[in-house]
Amino acid sequence: MGILQSIKMALRSIMGNKLRSALTMLGMIIGVSSVIILVSIAEGSAQNVTSQINQLGTNLLTINTFGTDVALSDGKIDELSKLNGVKAVAPVIQGRVNVKKDRTASQVSLTGTNAAYSTVRDVLVSQGRFITDLDIEYRQKIAVIGADTAATFFGMENPVGQYLQIEGTSFKVVGVLASKGSSLGQSGDNVVIVPLSTGQRLVKSTTINQVFLQGKSENQMDFVMNEVEIKMASFFPSKSDSYSVMNQKDLMDTMSSVSNTMTMMLGGIASISLLVGGIGIMNIMLVSVSERTKEIGIRKAIGAKRRDVLLQFLIEAVVLSGVGGIIGILAGIGLGEILSSLLSLTVSFTSTVILSSFLFSLAVGVIFGVFPANKASKLNPIQALRYE
Amino acid sequence: MGKPIIQIRNLMKSYKLGGETIHALNNVSIEIESGDFLAIIGPSGSGKSTLMNMIGCLDRPQSGTYLLDGKDIGKMNDNQLAVIRNQKIGFIFQNFNLLTKLSALENVELPLLYAGIPTKERRERSIESLDKVGLKERARNLPTQLSGGQQQRVAIARALAGNPSILLADEPTGALDSKTSQEILFLMKELNELGHTIILITHDLMIAKQANRMVSIQDGQLQENGGELFGNFAIY
Ligand SMILES: Nc1ncnc2c1ncn2[C@@H]1O[C@H](COP(=O)(O)OP(=O)(O)OP(=O)(O)O)[C@@H](O)[C@H]1O
Ligand SMILES: [Mg+2]
Numbered sequence: 001m002g003i004l005q006s007i008k009m010a011l012r013s014i015m016g017n018k019l020r021s022a023l024t025m026l027g028m029i030i031g032v033s034s035v036i037i038l039v040s041i042a043e044g045s046a047q048n049v050t051s052q053i054n055q056l057g058t059n060l061l062t063i064n065t066f067g068t069d070v071a072l073s074d075g076k077i078d079e080l081s082k083l084n085g086v087k088a089v090a091p092v093i094q095g096r097v098n099v100k101k102d103r104t105a106s107q108v109s110l111t112g113t114n115a116a117y118s119t120v121r122d123v124l125v126s127q128g129r130f131i132t133d134l135d136i137e138y139r140q141k142i143a144v145i146g147a148d149t150a151a152t153f154f155g156m157e158n159p160v161g162q163y164l165q166i167e168g169t170s171f172k173v174v175g176v177l178a179s180k181g182s183s184l185g186q187s188g189d190n191v192v193i194v195p196l197s198t199g200q201r202l203v204k205s206t207t208i209n210q211v212f213l214q215g216k217s218e219n220q221m222d223f224v225m226n227e228v229e230i231k232m233a234s235f236f237p238s239k240s241d242s243y244s245v246m247n248q249k250d251l252m253d254t255m256s257s258v259s260n261t262m263t264m265m266l267g268g269i270a271s272i273s274l275l276v277g278g279i280g281i282m283n284i285m286l287v288s289v290s291e292r293t294k295e296i297g298i299r300k301a302i303g304a305k306r307r308d309v310l311l312q313f314l315i316e317a318v319v320l321s322g323v324g325g326i327i328g329i330l331a332g333i334g335l336g337e338i339l340s341s342l343l344s345l346t347v348s349f350t351s352t353v354i355l356s357s358f359l360f361s362l363a364v365g366v367i368f369g370v371f372p373a374n375k376a377s378k379l380n381p382i383q384a385l386r387y388e
Numbered sequence: 389m390g391k392p393i394i395q396i397r398n399l400m401k402s403y404k405l406g407g408e409t410i411h412a413l414n415n416v417s418i419e420i421e422s423g424d425f426l427a428i429i430g431p432s433g434s435g436k437s438t439l440m441n442m443i444g445c446l447d448r449p450q451s452g453t454y455l456l457d458g459k460d461i462g463k464m465n466d467n468q469l470a471v472i473r474n475q476k477i478g479f480i481f482q483n484f485n486l487l488t489k490l491s492a493l494e495n496v497e498l499p500l501l502y503a504g505i506p507t508k509e510r511r512e513r514s515i516e517s518l519d520k521v522g523l524k525e526r527a528r529n530l531p532t533q534l535s536g537g538q539q540q541r542v543a544i545a546r547a548l549a550g551n552p553s554i555l556l557a558d559e560p561t562g563a564l565d566s567k568t569s570q571e572i573l574f575l576m577k578e579l580n581e582l583g584h585t586i587i588l589i590t591h592d593l594m595i596a597k598q599a600n601r602m603v604s605i606q607d608g609q610l611q612e613n614g615g616e617l618f619g620n621f622a623i624y
Contacts, residue, residue: 005501016489298485301446302546303474303502305467381446385485 003315006308010315017288024284025324027277028361032328034273035357036349037336038266043353044346046259052180052188053252059087059215060120061225062251063232065243070236071207080231085216085224090117091196092210095203099192100165101153108149109191110166112199120214128160128175135195142198144175148189166192167202221247271360277324278364285317285372296376297384310377317369318362325361329354393553393585394420394443399452401438401608412438414608416452420587422553425580427588427599435608436589437558443587444477444556445469457553474502478547478584482559484539486531492518492542493527499550517545521575537568544575548584555579558589573598 014021063080065072072080072091081089093112098105117123118130125144135142143164150159150173159173171194180188200206215224229245236243246254289296296309333349340347401413412435420426430436441447442454445461448469454461456472464472478499479485486495496514505513518524521541523534531539540560547555557576561569573595580586580600588599596602602613 002504009501013489294485295487298487299498299502300470301444301473301479301485302499303470303550305470305502307467308502382441385446385481 003311006311006315007319009312010319013312013316014319020284021320024281024320025327027280028274028321028324028364029277029328029331031270031274031277032325032357032361033332033335035267035270035360036329036332036353037339037347038270039263039353040332040336040347040349041339041345042259042263042266043350044340044348046256046263047348048346049255049259050252053248053255058248059218059221060248061213061215061221061228062246063211063213063228063243064246065209067242068207070239070242071209072211072235073208076235077208077211080211080213080228083224083227083231085220085227086213087216088116088120088214090114090120090212090214091208092117092212093196093199093203093205093208094210095199095205097167097192097202099149099153101163104153106149106152106190108146110199110202111191111193112196112202113193114196116214117193117212120212123180124178125175126178127158128173130175131193131195136197139197139201140195141169141171142174142195143171144177144193145173146177146189146191147179149192150176152190164192166194169202274357274360274364277361278321278368281317281321281365282368282372284320285313285369286375288316289313289372289376292376293379293384293387296379297381297387300379300381301385306377309379310373313373313376314366314369317373318365321361321365321369322358325358328361329358332357391422392419393422393457394418395453395455396443397453399439399442399449399454401435401442401447401450411608413442416605416608416610418603418610420585422585423580423583425577425586425588425600427590427596427602428605429590429593429596429602429613430605431591434605436591436605438608439605439610440556440558440587440589443554444479445472470502474499475550476552476554478544478550478552478555480540480543480547480555480557480560482562484531484536484543484563486539486543486546488531490530491527492523492529492531492534492545495531495542496546496549499546503550514545514549517549518542520548520579521545535568536564537571540564540568540572541575544572544579548579552584554585554587556587556589559591560588561590561592561595569595 063072077089077091080086090113095110096107097110099108113131114136115131115133118125126147128144130144131142134140143166145159145164153159153164154162159176162173163170164173165171177189177191177193194202213224213228215221225245225247232243232245233240299309336347336349339345396416396418399413399416400411403410403412416439428436428439438447442449445456449462456476461469461472487498493514496517497510500510500513515524515527518527521544523538523541523545526534526538531542534542555576560576561572564572576586576588577598588595590596604611604613
């Protein structure tokens with residue numbers, strides 16, 4: 001008997017038992033769609049992170065220090081900025097602050113920094129201006145706010161020139177940042193940027209743990225990185241564990257290893273449900289074999305070979321899992337789109353994920369279909385015919 | 389009549405149940421000629437179905453030989469037996485054994501499907517086969533929409549579809565009333581006249597009498613029916 005006929009036959013028997021077939025496929029549908037949703041969300045945020053890191057430009061160095069004993073003082077930052085090949089330096093202080101305006105209150109992440117930050121980190125102002133060095137000198141209570149923060153507190157109004165209460169103190173908004181999008185569920189647009197000196201007062205700490213350096217040109221970065229590392233070693237001898245100097249590639253590697261781990265973990269969890277779906281198919285196929293013992297006997301008496309019976313049951317399992325897989329893919333994409341618009345997450349459906357989860361579901365059908373199919377094909381026709 | 393299509397010599401088949409050995413077939417020898425209409429009669433448990441399964445190549449002899457068309461069935465593997473069942477033998481069962489989810493036509497198509505006949509020819513031959521049993525109009529019906537007699541006709545059409553030389557009927561009228569039984573029997577006689585070799589199993593003497601030849605089986609042993617034995621079977 002031809003393969004085409006076997007497929008037709010399998011479809012007939014699947015259609016002949018719609019409810020059971022649907023329930024069997026449900027396992028596959030849930031498995032495949034959860035793989036697709038979770039992996040696509042993970043990949044989406046990975047892509048987001050990558051593109052954001054790329055936006056920073058390739059001539060960026062990041063110095064991070066851990067703890068108060070390796071704090072970067074003004075003098076040290078000044079020395080770093082005077083290194084050969086360094087174009088600009090932006091020290092950063094970070095924290096979370098309560099922001100209030102009238103009845104609206106919200107937790108926002110705070111960045112205290114200098115004027116160079118805008119060129120070093122390549123942030124653009126869509127309205128108003130950025131912080132200037134004078135603001136720092138005079139400890140001005142002014143703020144530049146992210147696009148989301150602006151929307152939260154001012155809606156459609158122009159925030160520039162208006163006031164916000166940050167930790168109870170009134171700050172004048174002088175600028176609004178252009179939108180940057182979010183990564184790993186963290187919005188890059190829900191921020192307030194204040195002058196470094198004011199920021200230190202707000203978070204009640206003068207310790208600077210992060211400095212961004214911009215190199216003069218891309219092809220000098222290895223040299224600059226080397227210089228910075230030597231300088232840091234001279235600042236903090238035998239404390240090399242307490243700080244790190246990273247270039248953009250390091251940052252990228254770290255982020256992509258984080259997001260790879262996340263993708264694998266989510267994919268792994270979802271794969272378990274695929275496996276469970278496969279066991280469901282095996283279970284149903286086994287029931288179906290014993291339910292249809294008589295049918296198998298009749299078919300064999302009429303001239304079905306072992307191979308014909310084996311194929312019939314195997315194809316049935318594969319069709320169940322394959323159709324379940326296709327529905328799962330559609331459901332996954334649909335739900336993913338809905339989630340992405342509801343939660344404003346970036347999701348990215350790669351053909352690799354879609355294709356591999358479909359192939360995986362077919363493989364599950366084959367693997368878990370072989371055992372029942374083999375059992376059916378081995379039935380003795382005389383005994384099968386006697387079966388009631 | 390023609391040459392022997394079936395030659396069975398010293399056939400044995402026994403089942404072990406616990407410590408006991410049941411000789412379902414005990415040294416059975418028989419030759420059946422092509423085009424014959426043979427009735428096998430015997431009481432319940434005498435080994436009729438066991439012999440039928442053997443002749444129908446669902447089983448292999450434990451000892452003794454079975455030649456079908458001169459080919460030794462004992463030496464064939466499962467696949468070869470499946471091909472022989474498909475091409476040379478048509479089964480007709482007491483309880484029809486139709487596939488309930490398939491229409492009459494689809495049931496009749498099954499043996500042709502396994503024979504690898506292309507769709508169009510398969511359809512034509514199946515309709516022709518249904519026509520022979522007078523059920524062409526019911527081709528689209530499911531078995532559950534047909535009467536017992538009609539279901540058995542469909543089963544006969546299925547057995548006929550592959551145009552096998554031998555039709556094996558195990559109590560084909562066992563589930564039918566006497567009028568319908570007689571109709572089925574007429575149909576089988578007609579098929580016999582068309583050249584099919586028919587082997588009919590029954591424990592109804594009135595039915596067996598309508599065959600050309602009758603053998604009886606008791607405790608696994610076969611006897612050609614003479615006049616004196618005849619009387620013994622009147623009780624069945
Ligand atoms: N699979 C089996 N295992 C054990 N014993 C069996 C098996 N099949 C048949 N037998 C035994 O072999 C003997 C012949 O059985 P068979 O089915 O051939 O009888 P039968 O003549 O067809 O009876 P009936 O008219 O009731 O159908 C019986 O004693 C039966 O119990
Ligand atoms: Mg019987």
